[in-house]
Amino acid sequence: MAGAPYTTQLQAGLGLVSETKALLDLWTPGMGAGRLQEVARESGRFPTVTARRLRNIVAECFAPRYLVGGAAPAAHLKKLAASIPAADLLQLMLVFTCRANPILGGFIREVYWPRYAGGYTEISNDDAKMFVERAIDDGRTSKRWSETTVRRVSGYLTGCCADYGLLEKGLRSTRRILPYRVAPTAAGYLAYELHLAGLGDNAVLAHEDWQLFGMGREDVLDELKRLSLKGLLIVQAAGDVVRIGWKYQTMEALCDVIS
DNA sequence: AATAGTCGGGCCCTTGAACT
DNA sequence: AGTTCAAGGGCCCGACTATT
Numbered sequence: 001m002a003g004a005p006y007t008t009q010l011q012a013g014l015g016l017v018s019e020t021k022a023l024l025d026l027w028t029p030g031m032g033a034g035r036l037q038e039v040a041r042e043s044g045r046f047p048t049v050t051a052r053r054l055r056n057i058v059a060e061c062f063a064p065r066y067l068v069g070g071a072a073p074a075a076h077l078k079k080l081a082a083s084i085p086a087a088d089l090l091q092l093m094l095v096f097t098c099r100a101n102p103i104l105g106g107f108i109r110e111v112y113w114p115r116y117a118g119g120y121t122e123i124s125n126d127d128a129k130m131f132v133e134r135a136i137d138d139g140r141t142s143k144r145w146s147e148t149t150v151r152r153v154s155g156y157l158t159g160c161c162a163d164y165g166l167l168e169k170g171l172r173s174t175r176r177i178l179p180y181r182v183a184p185t186a187a188g189y190l191a192y193e194l195h196l197a198g199l200g201d202n203a204v205l206a207h208e209d210w211q212l213f214g215m216g217r218e219d220v221l222d223e224l225k226r227l228s229l230k231g232l233l234i235v236q237a238a239g240d241v242v243r244i245g246w247k248y249q250t251m252e253a254l255c256d257v258i259s
Numbered sequence: 260a261a262t263a264g265t266c267g268g269g270c271c272c273t274t275g276a277a278c279t
Numbered sequence: 280a281g282t283t284c285a286a287g288g289g290c291c292c293g294a295c296t297a298t299t
Binding site: 149 | 289
């Protein structure tokens with residue numbers, strides 16, 4: 001499995017946290033990227049942003065992250081944005097951003113968490129650069145990137161991690177690793193989303209999205225047990241065999257509950 | 260001066276229509 | 280059917296600005 005190719009799309013925008021929240025406000029079901037761009041421009045909520053920049057934000061960042069799969073991410077986050085803690089929302093944004101930009105997911109899985117687990121306190125842009133160069137050597141990009149692109153994408157990886165709360169914010173080429181742990185709302189969302197996408201219980205536990213939170217199969221199982229205490233689902237584990245009783249049949253129902 | 264992030268141009272690939 | 284052309288969008292990268 002080669003995995004999706006790595007691109008430079010992060011150059012169009014990093015976490016875009018406040019912009020994404022504004023766009024979620026403006027977006028309504030059925031709205032495509034083009035229409036959303038119009039609405040955003042006319043809304044006056046992006047007064048300092050040029051049309052070209054808005055294209056970057058909406059078409060190259062928001063749409064690939066949140067308007068995929070029938071715009072389900074946008075619909076769900078719009079509902080959750082007002083009612084769950086900001087940090088929880090960031091975690092879901094991280095998941096969707098990593099799906100849209102596999103290079104970010106790769107970096108978090110292959111560099112961030114091993115570092116975290118290894119007791120390091122910092123990650124530098126040079127660490128990211130080594131990751132990018134190795135990815136290019138491994139053929140993960142469609143072609144070799146120029147030196148400047150390699151350097152900048154490296155900075156975008158760490159910068160994006162900072163936007164989402166995995167690394168310390170601020171302008172710096174070496175960032176401190178922050179304590180990071182999946183939130184119950186995000187875990188519940190992810191578990192149900194994977195289940196309702198048709199994955200079997202074991203596939204849900206082993207899914208790569210959990211690795212964005214540094215979680216392997218056992219960690220996921222532990223988290224789901226905690227969720228079962230809140231009544232979101234039922235976990236029956238006997239030896240190696242795990243069965244999960246799912247209480248809700250749609251994401252809409254789940255989002256209502258975790259709101 | 261160095262670094263991070265924003266902005267916008269342009270190449271190139273894909274898609275679909277128009278034309279042999 | 281096969282080829283050519285135009286349009287659109289994804290992707291890359293240089294220029295620019297802001298911050299330290």
